[in-house]
Each structure stands twice: as C-alpha cells, then as structure tokens.
Amino acid sequence: MERQAVKKAREAFLSGRTRALEFRLQQLIALQKMIEERQTEIATALKQDINRSQYDTPLLELIGLENDISLAIAKLAEWAAPRPVERNLLTIRDEAYIQPEPLGVVLIIGAWNYPWALTLSPLVGAIAAGNAAVVKPSELSECSSLLLRALLPRYLDQDLYPVVTGGVSETQELLKQRFDHVFYTGSGSVGRLVMEAASRHLTPVTLELGGKSPCYIDKDCDLRVACRRITWGKFTNCGQTCIAPDYILCEASIQGKVVDGIRQTLLEFYGADPKCSADYGRIINPRHFNRVMNLMEGYTAVLGGQSDASQRYIAPTVLKDVPPHSRMMQEEIFGPVLPIVTVSDMDEAIRFVNEREKPLALYIFCSDKLAVKKMIEETTSGGVTVNDVMMHYTLSSLPFGGVGQSGMGSYHGKHTFDRLSHMRACLVRSLGMESFNLARYPPQDRQRARRVRMALRSPMIDFSKRTFVWAVAASVVAFGLFVTLLVILLIASGLNCTCWYWQGFYN
Amino acid sequence: MSREQSLVQRARKAFQTGKSKPLEYRLHQLRCLHRFITERRRDIADALKKDLCKSDNGTELFETMSLEGEINLAVERLAEWAAPKPVEKNLLTIADEVYIQPEPLGVVLIIGAWNYPWAITLQPLVGAIAAGNAAVIKPSEVSFHSAKVMEELLPLYLDRDLYPVVTGGASETQELLKQRFDHVFYTGSSSVGRLVMEAASRHLTPVTLELGGKSPCYIDKDCDLRVACRRITWGKFVNCGQTCIAPDYVLCEPSIQSRVVEEMRKCIKEFYTDDPKTFEDYGRIVNQRHFKRVMALMEGNTIAIGGESDETECYIAPTILRDVKVESKVMQEEIFGPVLPIITVSGVDEAIQFINEREKPLALYIFSHDKKLIKRVIAETSSGGVLANDCLVHFTISALPFGGVGNSGMGRYHGQHSFNQLSHMRSCLIKKLNMEGVNSMRYPPHTSKKLSWARFFILKQINVGRLRRLAMLTMFSALAAFVVQRFLR
Numbered sequence: 001m002e003r004q005a006v007k008k009a010r011e012a013f014l015s016g017r018t019r020a021l022e023f024r025l026q027q028l029i030a031l032q033k034m035i036e037e038r039q040t041e042i043a044t045a046l047k048q049d050i051n052r053s054q055y056d057t058p059l060l061e062l063i064g065l066e067n068d069i070s071l072a073i074a075k076l077a078e079w080a081a082p083r084p085v086e087r088n089l090l091t092i093r094d095e096a097y098i099q100p101e102p103l104g105v106v107l108i109i110g111a112w113n114y115p116w117a118l119t120l121s122p123l124v125g126a127i128a129a130g131n132a133a134v135v136k137p138s139e140l141s142e143c144s145s146l147l148l149r150a151l152l153p154r155y156l157d158q159d160l161y162p163v164v165t166g167g168v169s170e171t172q173e174l175l176k177q178r179f180d181h182v183f184y185t186g187s188g189s190v191g192r193l194v195m196e197a198a199s200r201h202l203t204p205v206t207l208e209l210g211g212k213s214p215c216y217i218d219k220d221c222d223l224r225v226a227c228r229r230i231t232w233g234k235f236t237n238c239g240q241t242c243i244a245p246d247y248i249l250c251e252a253s254i255q256g257k258v259v260d261g262i263r264q265t266l267l268e269f270y271g272a273d274p275k276c277s278a279d280y281g282r283i284i285n286p287r288h289f290n291r292v293m294n295l296m297e298g299y300t301a302v303l304g305g306q307s308d309a310s311q312r313y314i315a316p317t318v319l320k321d322v323p324p325h326s327r328m329m330q331e332e333i334f335g336p337v338l339p340i341v342t343v344s345d346m347d348e349a350i351r352f353v354n355e356r357e358k359p360l361a362l363y364i365f366c367s368d369k370l371a372v373k374k375m376i377e378e379t380t381s382g383g384v385t386v387n388d389v390m391m392h393y394t395l396s397s398l399p400f401g402g403v404g405q406s407g408m409g410s411y412h413g414k415h416t417f418d419r420l421s422h423m424r425a426c427l428v429r430s431l432g433m434e435s436f437n438l439a440r441y442p443p444q445d446r447q448r449a450r451r452v453r454m455a456l457r458s459p460m461i462d463f464s465k466r467t468f469v470w471a472v473a474a475s476v477v478a479f480g481l482f483v484t485l486l487v488i489l490l491i492a493s494g495l496n497c498t499c500w501y502w503q504g505f506y507n
Numbered sequence: 508m509s510r511e512q513s514l515v516q517r518a519r520k521a522f523q524t525g526k527s528k529p530l531e532y533r534l535h536q537l538r539c540l541h542r543f544i545t546e547r548r549r550d551i552a553d554a555l556k557k558d559l560c561k562s563d564n565g566t567e568l569f570e571t572m573s574l575e576g577e578i579n580l581a582v583e584r585l586a587e588w589a590a591p592k593p594v595e596k597n598l599l600t601i602a603d604e605v606y607i608q609p610e611p612l613g614v615v616l617i618i619g620a621w622n623y624p625w626a627i628t629l630q631p632l633v634g635a636i637a638a639g640n641a642a643v644i645k646p647s648e649v650s651f652h653s654a655k656v657m658e659e660l661l662p663l664y665l666d667r668d669l670y671p672v673v674t675g676g677a678s679e680t681q682e683l684l685k686q687r688f689d690h691v692f693y694t695g696s697s698s699v700g701r702l703v704m705e706a707a708s709r710h711l712t713p714v715t716l717e718l719g720g721k722s723p724c725y726i727d728k729d730c731d732l733r734v735a736c737r738r739i740t741w742g743k744f745v746n747c748g749q750t751c752i753a754p755d756y757v758l759c760e761p762s763i764q765s766r767v768v769e770e771m772r773k774c775i776k777e778f779y780t781d782d783p784k785t786f787e788d789y790g791r792i793v794n795q796r797h798f799k800r801v802m803a804l805m806e807g808n809t810i811a812i813g814g815e816s817d818e819t820e821c822y823i824a825p826t827i828l829r830d831v832k833v834e835s836k837v838m839q840e841e842i843f844g845p846v847l848p849i850i851t852v853s854g855v856d857e858a859i860q861f862i863n864e865r866e867k868p869l870a871l872y873i874f875s876h877d878k879k880l881i882k883r884v885i886a887e888t889s890s891g892g893v894l895a896n897d898c899l900v901h902f903t904i905s906a907l908p909f910g911g912v913g914n915s916g917m918g919r920y921h922g923q924h925s926f927n928q929l930s931h932m933r934s935c936l937i938k939k940l941n942m943e944g945v946n947s948m949r950y951p952p953h954t955s956k957k958l959s960w961a962r963f964f965i966l967k968q969i970n971v972g973r974l975r976r977l978a979m980l981t982m983f984s985a986l987a988a989f990v991v992q993r994f995l996r
Binding site: 016019053054055056058059063064067085086087088090091096098099101103104180188191192195196198199200202204207209221222225226228229232268269270271277278279280365367372376377378380381382383384385386387388391392394395397398399400403404405407408409410422423424425426427428429430431432434437440441442443444448452453456484487488491 | 525528562564565568572573576594595596597599600605607608610612613689697700701704705707708709711713716718730731734735737738741777778779786787788789874876878881885886887889890891892893894895896897900901903904906907908909912913914916917918919931932933934935936937938939940941943946949950951952953954955957958961962965990991994995
C-alpha cells in the first residue's frame, strides 16, 4: 500500500502539474480552507489524543500554521523566482542565476506532540516548492492521524499528497521506497534509522530531533517574570514540547525563590488542582507516562509529584538540588517534570551546557547584556531565546532546527521552501565572443594563464546588492542636497517672487 | 587507540580551546594557506605531473587558480559572512534583537578526490577554516604523490592540530568514518557516497556529497557548430576527461552528427596536435585500473576519431564514438575518460525525454542560439547545475552554488556557500524581562478574548523596513517644512 502511494505520487509529480505557481497557490489556499473550516474537529481530535484545551490548539498549532500558509501564498512568486548572482569578468555579459526547482517526492514523518503543526508545516513548504509529498502522521496521536487521513484528500490533490497512516512496520516500508527528501520530526534514535535508510538512495534528510534544552537563570534578574515565562513554556502541552525548557540551572542562593515563583505561577495558571483545569494536558500514552514516572523515582518533589495513571495525569512537578549525573539528567524528559540543578555561577553553567550534547534550544534569563552575549558566544544550540522561552519558534524569518544530536537542516517560512527545493546553478552564455575564450584553450602558456586569471576576477564595478543600495542612497542624498542648494540660492538672491508667493499664502 | 582516532581527538581538543573562533585567527590561517600555494607551486606541479601527467600550465589553470580565488574571496568577505544577520520581525518581537548567528560546527572531515587533488581537497578546507572549524583532511590515495606532498608540507603552514592531514587507503578511510565528526564533506563516486552517508548516520552527522553521473550535452542543429564543438572538445578532454562536470556524452540530431565529428577532429588537432601522446598539455589516465575500465567501455562502438592507447603510459587518445546505442556499456556508467559518445535523437523533445529517463546529472550542457529552447530545456529537466553554450565555466563563479541533486549529490559549496554549508546558522532572539503584560494573552487560564489578541499579534504582517522608511520620510518632510518656514518668512 505504501509502495502504491509513493508510486502514484511520483507519477503525479512527473505529470508536471506542480510546476505552475497557480497550482501550488491553489493547493495552499485549499489547505488554509481546511484548517479554517475544520478547527472544531481538529480541536476535538487533539482533546482525545492529548487532552489539549480548546484554546491551546489554535494558540499553539493552528495560528502558526495559518501564518505559515499566508506567508507562503504572499511570497511564493518571490521565493520561486530566479535569483541573479554576482558574476566575474569572464561571464559579465552572461545570465547567471540560481533557479529554485522542486526536488520530487518528499516524505514527511510527523510527530505526536503537535500533530498538526509538525506534520503540516513541512507540507506547506513542500507544496510551495512544487514537490509531491507523502504525509505520514504519527500513530501515537491516533485521532489526529485518522482525521488527517480523512480530511486532507478532500481538500488537496489526492495523488500528489497522500496520507499514509500506520505504525512502525508501515513507516519502515515507506523508508524502503525512494524519495527525493525525507523530513523527519521525532527522536534521535529513530532519526539515525531514518538517515541510514535514506543513505541507501542518497536521499537528503531534514531531522528535527530533540535533546535537553537548558534554562539558565541569573541571580540578578526579575525572577518573578522569569519564572512565569519558564512555567508557561515548561508545562504547556504537559511538557511534551521539543523546545520546552528541560531543566533549570541557577545558583543555590536563588533556588528557593525560583521554586516559589513557579509555585505562584502554577496556582495562577492551573488553580490549586491542575487535574481539574481545562487548560492542563495529559501524557500521550501509558508508555510515556511510565517513562516519565520512572524518571521521577527516587526524588522528592518540592512541587507537585502527584499522578493518576488512569488519566495519564502527572501534576506539574519541580525537583530541586538534582545531581548533574542522575538518571533524570540523562534523557530528554518530555513531561511536566522540571529539575533544578545548582551551579556556582554563569561560567559553571556554560561548562555544564558544553559538556553535554548540543541542545535544540538554549534559554538564558539575565538582564546583563554583556553576560548574555558571552553565554551565547561560548555555547552552541539549535536556537537561543533570551529572557523568554520558545518564542524563537514563532518567527518565520528565523531558521528553526537543531545541530549535532538535536538535528540537521532547518525550516519555517522561506527556509522550508529553500530546504525542499533544489537550488540549481544556471549560467546562460552566448556562442559569440569566442575570442575571450582563447586564453583557456591548449596549447597553454604563462601569458594565456595570466589572461585567464584576470578574467576570473570580480568585475571592477561590483554589482552586488550592497553597492547598488549605496549608489541609490548616494543619489538620493545628492539630489536632496542639490534641491537644498537651489532653495538657498533662491533665498540668497532675494527673489521677490518667493516672498510674493508666501505673502499670497498667508493672505 | 588508532592513529586516526587520536588525530581526530587532537583536532577536537584544539577546536574546544576556542582558538579558531576569532576572525583574525581564521584570516591568518587562510593567508598561510595562500602562502603555501604560492611558495610550493613547484612541489604541487611536480606531484600533479607524476599523478596525472598534468602540465604546469594545466595545473595553474585548473587547480591553483581557483583555489587562490576562493582564498582571496574568503579573506575579503569573512567579516561580512561571519557577522550576525538581522531578520524581519513581527509585532510581538518588534522591540527585540532578532538575528541569525553563523557558528562553527566543530570538526569537519574532508575526503578529497584524485582528479583535481588540490582544488577538490583544499577548496572545502577554505570554507571549513573560514567558518571556524577544525578539519581532518583525507586526500585520495589514488593521487598518491599529491597526497604525500600535502601530508608533508601542509603542516608547515597550517596549525597541525586543527588541520591534520591523514593519508591512507580504504581501511584508513573506514577507520576515520567510524569517528564522530560534526560534518563530513565527501567528493567522489555515488557508491562510496552511500557508505559515507551511512557511516555518518550513526553519529547523526550532516554530510555534503559531491558525486558525479553522466552529464549530457545537447547540441541544437541550428547553432554555430564550430564554436560549440570547440568548447565541448575543450571541456571534455581537459584532464583527459577526468572531470566530474565534463560533458559525458553528446545528444544531437543525425543530420549534424558528421559535422560535429569533423569540427571536433579539427579542434583536437588544434589543441593537442596530430600526436596528443607527445603533447605536454594532454594528460594521462590516473592508474591501470581506470585505464582498463575506460578501454572496456569503448567496446562494441564505432570509433569516429582516436581510439589509440598505450597501456604502459595509461594513455588513451582523444576518442569520439558515433551512433552509440543506448544499451551499450559506455552509456551505463560515468565515463571519466577521454571518450565522447554521440547519441542521435530526433530533436529537443527526445533529448529532454532521454535526460529525464536517467539519474539527475551533476551538470547539463545545452548548445543553441534559441534562448526559448534553452529556457525550455532548463524548465523541463533537472541537474546539479546547467550551463548553456559552454562547458565547465559555471564552476568559476563562486556566487553560484556548486553541487549535485539526487544521485549526483547533496549540499553545495564555493564562495559563501562553503562558509554557510560548514557553519551552523543559530537563531537568536533576545527579549527583555519587561512588557510582561503583552504575554498575558498566552498564559492560562485561556479565554476566547485572549485568543483573539494572540491571533492579531501573530498574524499581523509587519514590514519593519517599510515602517522605518515611512518614519524617515516623515522626519525629512518635517525638517524640510521647518527649514522652509524658518528661512522663507
């Protein structure tokens, strides 16, 4: 079944209908319609999957998606247009440009924590870039995946964008097929298998993985606001967010205040009993529930700690004085458990972060600009947000992705389009001017070589955008100065007509 | 611990000291690399003569010149490339600092090829150094003399811990591939490319693969055949056909096939004299194995020009085959030798179909006066790069990303593209701890009112650039009004 879907998608792609921008726009508009019209059904499916509140669904998934689609529709013509490049003297009379082209058939493997955003956002880029796409939503978010399979063919071209549901064996079967790009969101262990499968066909991959995103709180900062933002980021979607702050690093002297700040905020957000709050989620399934519960074993929670296996409910939990090498610090938590590890200062925090794998996100809460710049410079991560959490995800102009174990490749906005396109280098010369080429033909000699060297240099007039902008700016300023000069001359010559004009105005 | 393991560990330790981070250090290393090429020209040329029978001028033209160009460009533009790049903001982030910061990846493995051992191994190194990485350089053992010279001399110019050279064969390469790198840059064949990517997948290491394929060359019947054949002949027989972007085979209509052959015969004579074997600028096949491979490919085809060979010298004359059948061996694999098959097609439609039935090539060449036809072929095919009315020169424009697609490779380099490919583009958002009121719309308990505010803030498209221009225009007009009012009373 999987093989059939891929074959049909490839045939549909080879028919050439995705090449026209109008077709791609039409598909994007249809996808937009689907999200607008089916909001309630999507929210219901998410409630069943992960107990997502009806407001969190648009807030965390759908608004961002709508934004992505609107951006793609508005900018598609610009993104898909040929991009002229700087030439050298040899090619100065030629057309040199980069032409974005579709890759072919893209495989998109979604995740279960934000099943709609993480599956459809890459799809937006795939459609915009003119590819066909086989969409494989995660089987763990079962209701969402079945709903997607029912809805997508009703809005989008069924052959070009098939939805394939299923578990591990269906995914393995899919990965045996040949694609032109595989876009995977999920865990590092499966990411390795995806890349290995892709290597057999020399298929490029984008892997959006995870890791333990550290959150450093400086002792001299507004702890109240910091704790508020961290609490929001950590316990949204019950901690099941790839860029959730995984653990906190702070000095021992402020640990108590941090706990208090979080305690206050939790009360404000979810009330005295988060289990009864409509806005507090649940763990996706018993397996992950047990996994997170096991991580907590042996610790005394300073906040929360309660759980209810029948509902897969884990209370918002904070642990203090967690040892750096404990089990809790070995794997990504992906749950509503927030350990605090104490460090002596920012330098130790930097060392701590650097001793571990590169995380998907790094958070720094600090009012000192210089200290912030230092921490950013001395560490690395997929992305970094200072004085807040997760917000770098919301700007489509920022490339979202990991580095090292947290992933490879990036997307969002134009970056998705570029990632899922082939940037083809094009040089169109003419058959004339052959005399310029003589220097390169054998028999070779030093003089000819010198001529070729000259030709390969950049032209004296730099056609890059920067110079063009300067030229325009200089012209505008010059014109302005000229006008000013004219006005001053007119005044200086004391022309009556000027005064007369103004007299008339005031009368 | 194996030699390879300890070298990689040393490189990583050297990287972690942070010494490659400052731009001055990277510029210093790049200038040392440039000095290496200019001071050791003789050694490089001698090594290439022994490896590939490359003439001195050929060496300069095809290896060192482009390398020097890349280094000069990197030195000139490094500050610009490495600077943080501000990006467009939205309403929510209008008061924040938002930018993309290029960062080094760590330790890069560069596996070079034997056909242009210096250009292909050192050009990625320029990008690696510019991006602030450490790099383990593994030149190809097939170009044995060049590898030796690189191993002996490069450490005299570059930091020997950060940029070690590892020589050896298949087993040394396999040992290297077991180590963990932050990026692997491989140039070579597709079959080994698969193994490289598979090895990299174990460590989740991103790869750049510059592979090959059969680069088609379509000659339209209405074009200046004399010039076209000249350029194709040059592109094909440079380095004895051992160029990844050499025109692999020609597609043309039967009516012009004979003329094409004649024009090429004239060019071969002009370039390489009647006896290319004795001519300095004509190269040799790199070794016996490849010599036998290319000779076997010629079997069963009509030789229109050339065909002579000399196994003792690994010499194959510039050879052109005509009326080649699609099923013949020469059309099954990349030739990588001085043998140019001509396949006849009925027109551009059949040529496009022919190209699309095969794997995406690294380069596509189209010779025609008709701009519309050229644009059509470009639109209806795909390839790493495409060049109309010439061969190979798209390689020289560093602003054009050089790389393959599909079986011809993934990733790209040259100029700034090398820098970007070997950097991590880190997204940075710097907010402040004030203005907390704005955030309240995202906090629980959720209400529909909060949601509508959130929708407004996120979905409102803000063109900060336009706002800024508008503000400046307003200020300028106010100033002008003030000046006019003040001085014209």
